[in-house]
Amino acid sequence: MIAVDVDACTGCALCLGSCPFGAISMVREKASVDREICTLCGACVEICPDGAISIKKADIISSEGKDVLIFAEQRGGELARVSLELLGVGRGLATDCGSTLHAFIIGENLQVVSEKLIHCGAQVVHPVDLPGLSDYRTSTYTQIACSIITRLRPGIVLFGATARGRDLAPRVAQRLNTGLTADCTELSIDPVEKILLQTRPTFGGNIMATIITPSRRPQMATVREGVMELPEPDVTLTGLVKPFAMETPLEGIHEFCEVIHEKRRAVTLGKAKIIVAGGRGVGSPQGFELLGQLADLLGGEVAGSRVAVEKQWIERERQVGQTGSAVAPDLYIACGISGSVQHRAGIKGARVVAAINTDPDAPIFHRANFGIVGDVREIIPLLIAALKS
Ligand SMILES: Cc1cc2nc3c(=O)[nH]c(=O)nc-3n(C[C@H](O)[C@H](O)[C@H](O)COP(=O)(O)OP(=O)(O)OC[C@H]3O[C@@H](n4cnc5c(N)ncnc54)[C@H](O)[C@@H]3O)c2cc1C
DSSP: OEEEOTTTOOOOOHHHHHOTTOOEEEETTEEEEOTTTOOOOOHHHHHOTTOOEEEOHHHHHTTSOOOEEEEEOEETTEEOHHHHHHHHHHHHHHHHHTOOEEEEEEESSOHHHHHHHHHTTOSEEEEEEOTTOSSOOHHHHHHHHHHHHHHHOOSEEEEESSHHHHHHHHHHHHHHTOOEEEEESEEEEOTTTOOEEEEEEETTTTEEEEEOOOSSSSEEEEEOTTTSOOOOOOTTOOOEEOOOOOSSOOSOOOOOOOOOOOSSOOOOGGGOSEEEEEOGGGOSHHHHHHHHHHHHHHTOEEEEOHHHHHTTSSOGGGBBSTTSBOOOOSEEEEESOOOOHHHHTTOTTOSEEEEEESOTTOTHHHHOSEEEESOHHHHHHHHHHHHHO
């Protein structure tokens, strides 16, 4: 609730210009806030020199809980890697808030995956196990997610930044009238305010912005795959499986006639243990064929920078970086890649990075654990020959 103390207000009108939504006007030389328009952003509170405007956040958020809830995504009974990564980060957040980590999952025959969620850190799992829900449906999943959140009243809700998560999370945020920070690379709890600090790259990856949701609940974020650490499953962990029963009829149940899978080879960079990636320095499609040979010998995948994609040396699905995939392999070999901030944003989760570059000052060497200053066209054939022998 926003309030103006008319006795304290001196009519300076500074608040008028501060309101991005035009919600403030002067009535008889006192500030007056239109609550229909006001979003409680707090800009007027900060600028008022007389402390005449206040927002009682407690009224808005005190009834909400502190628990952390994650959306666990499954396809054909297999959990998305990012959902397990969310459990890892979610467990830490719940500990820092002194609360409980919940997960909800939608589909059919969810007993086994519910157990797996517990072994990866969930303390309470809410399966919505109904016939016809194994395939993703926008409106039905949105309705279920909103019902669960409304009933559990968590303080924080996290989604993977997958195609489904990116479709679902904004719809849920809109229905619940709360904020959403997309594509977070770091999440933590403010030790004093106990609110969620949601950090993500912005301005083309040149700066990291930390975003908060001070006056709405739940605090919602999506997180990219491969950015957070994957928790090791621990079969000794125990938790509660509480099937969630919908109280309202489901919206938008359609009949699926057929699911047609795309014919192209699935690119699973997020799961690859070894990635051989190339950039402009690789020089040609033939150069990428050599990277492919090296990747095959190592049992890995080929990937590349945005330049490599723009030059059509590799498919769009193989781009690594801020606008491509975030990857977390054991070994990432960067060949002829300069290591721009946008590219490095995608390899934060890589355990070991080896770089080959002709320029000893290339930024990739700051991220690399091993570096070779040299020409990829000479070094890759040498590596292939060494592996073959
Ligand atoms: C909003 C935004 C989002 C972006 N998202 C992404 C993204 O997701 N992923 C991404 O990769 N980029 C992204 N970019 C582009 C990014 O800024 C860089 O332009 C890009 O990463 C550079 O690609 P590169 O390293 O292949 O090419 P360059 O920067 O041109 O580097 C080529 C490197 O190859 C070396 N080299 C040249 N010849 C050889 C040789 N024969 N042997 C060995 N080394 C050699 C050079 O010394 C140089 O270091 C984004 C940019 C913006 C603005």
